[in-house]
Amino acid sequence: MDNTSLFVVVLLTGLALVILGLTAAILLSPKSINFQKGETYECGLPTRGTSWMQFRVGYYLYAILFLMFDVETIFLFPWATVVRQLGTSGFISVLIFVVILGLGLAYAWRKGVLKWT
Amino acid sequence: MAEQIIFYILALVIAVFSIMAVTSKKVIRSATYLLFVLLATAGLFLMLNYYYLFAVQVTVYAGGVMILFIMAIFLTHKPGDEFKTKMNWKVKSSAILSVLGLLLSGYIVVANVTRIINYVSGKEMKMQELGVTMMGTEKYQFLLPFEAMSVLLLACIIGAIMIARKEKNNVESNNDLDK
Numbered sequence: 001m002d003n004t005s006l007f008v009v010v011l012l013t014g015l016a017l018v019i020l021g022l023t024a025a026i027l028l029s030p031k032s033i034n035f036q037k038g039e040t041y042e043c044g045l046p047t048r049g050t051s052w053m054q055f056r057v058g059y060y061l062y063a064i065l066f067l068m069f070d071v072e073t074i075f076l077f078p079w080a081t082v083v084r085q086l087g088t089s090g091f092i093s094v095l096i097f098v099v100i101l102g103l104g105l106a107y108a109w110r111k112g113v114l115k116w117t
Numbered sequence: 118m119a120e121q122i123i124f125y126i127l128a129l130v131i132a133v134f135s136i137m138a139v140t141s142k143k144v145i146r147s148a149t150y151l152l153f154v155l156l157a158t159a160g161l162f163l164m165l166n167y168y169y170l171f172a173v174q175v176t177v178y179a180g181g182v183m184i185l186f187i188m189a190i191f192l193t194h195k196p197g198d199e200f201k202t203k204m205n206w207k208v209k210s211s212a213i214l215s216v217l218g219l220l221l222s223g224y225i226v227v228a229n230v231t232r233i234i235n236y237v238s239g240k241e242m243k244m245q246e247l248g249v250t251m252m253g254t255e256k257y258q259f260l261l262p263f264e265a266m267s268v269l270l271l272a273c274i275i276g277a278i279m280i281a282r283k284e285k286n287n288v289e290s291n292n293d294l295d296k
Contacts, residue, residue: 007119055191063188064277067181068270078248090252100267114181
């Protein structure tokens with residue numbers, strides 16, 4: 001069997017497994033329809049208000065910090081594959097890169113962004 | 118053949134979820150559909166053997182930028198259930214504009230298709246080569262822009278904190294509002 005037909009067989013088998021499983025679940029499972037079933041469950045008590053609330057800005061700042069260091073990681077990634085080949089000079093350049101970004105973390109720390117009150 | 122099937126599946130996913138992201142009335146759902154679009158785009162990069170772009174797409178876009186979007190949505194007051202397109206002329210004019218944009222970009226793609234094929238060689242871009250190019254100081258190597266990137270990111274961090282966080286004496290009243 002060549003590659004393509006093998007691929008098609010795997011694809012169709014995967015689809016069939018999902019469809020068969022879901023169909024079997026629909027056919028075999030007991031059914032009950034009532035109003036309470038669709039309600040939000042919160043420790044058995046009736047819920048108050050909507051689930052939508054405004055989050056504090058602290059979460060957003062954490063997200064921004066995460067994104068920045070995420071981008072930093074992606075720049076370190078190609079270096080990590082050749083770290084032995086580049087040796088000390090590469091390590092020093094990366095160290096400068098990380099230290100400059102560390103200043104940003106230090107600034108955030110100093111400004112109390114990391115404090116959770 | 119197998120590659121073509123995967124490509125068409127990815128293209129279908131991108132097209133369908135792009136439209137759903139724009140037409141969905143609930144903003145969190147739009148963000149989720151956008152996440153699927155970004156992941157499918159990552160799959161396209163993987164098919165072209167662009168492993169670095171794949172990693173960037175998954176970590177930065179599907180990971181970081183999506184989290185930022187969702188946090189920005191959480192910051193808003195209302196979920197936007199009552200969002201209705203009252204301004205009909207706005208919808209019409211933007212539809213005309215997007216069709217014009219599609220025609221323009223389609224014309225550019227069709228006119229330059231031979232050159233684009235040259236760029237997209239499908240040749241594997243090795244991560245090791247990228248690393249050497251990024252860290253080297255020779256001609257066509259980019260150590261200085263690499264270091265400058267860290268300064269740019271630093272500016273982003275400080276700018277974001279400056280904008281999002283008020284000065285000390287305003288912090289108390291700000292927190293009260295948040296609760």
